Amino acid sequence: MESNPLDTQKSYQEYVNQKSPNSPIFKNCINAFWVGGLICSIGQIILNICTQRGLSTEISGTIVSIILIGISAFLTGLNLFNKIGKFAGAGSLIPITGFANSVVSPAMEYKSEGYIMGVGGKMFTVAGPVLVFGISTSIIVGLVYLILNTQSITLV
Secondary structure (H helix, E strand, O other): OOOOHHHHHHHHHHHHHHHOOOOOHHHHHHHHHHHHHHHHHHHHHHHHHHHHOOOOHHHHHHHHHHHHHHHHHHHHHOOOHHHHHHHHOHHHHOOHHHHHHHHHHHHHHOHHHOHHHHHHHHOOOOHHHHHHHHHHHHHHHHHHHHHHHHHHHHHO
């Protein structure tokens, strides 16, 4: 007699649920919130310092991005960013620091394969799809906006 595949899947899912530890969701959310807030606060402090020194808000924002990316890359190189990421989850990965980590981590991992085929070839394995789909989506949204905006102008 054959067993029902749905019964097997159900029993397997029950087994996995018994063996999997419960995730402390509330604690994880709090950690993500305060670490992400700390990263953004550091960025705001750098922005304020730049604007107080006479730089425009646009240039100051660029400087903030460069500094946060540099700090994140440096911490990734020291293997500290991964520890922060395990503790804070999305709180450290959602800001621009997560993007820097997604570029530096594969580059470090494949360094032994050489600078061209290892570092250069594997650097964007994680960040590449994000860039492609992000840029593609922004182009599509921009075209839709242009079409809708053009039609509203001609209707008026």
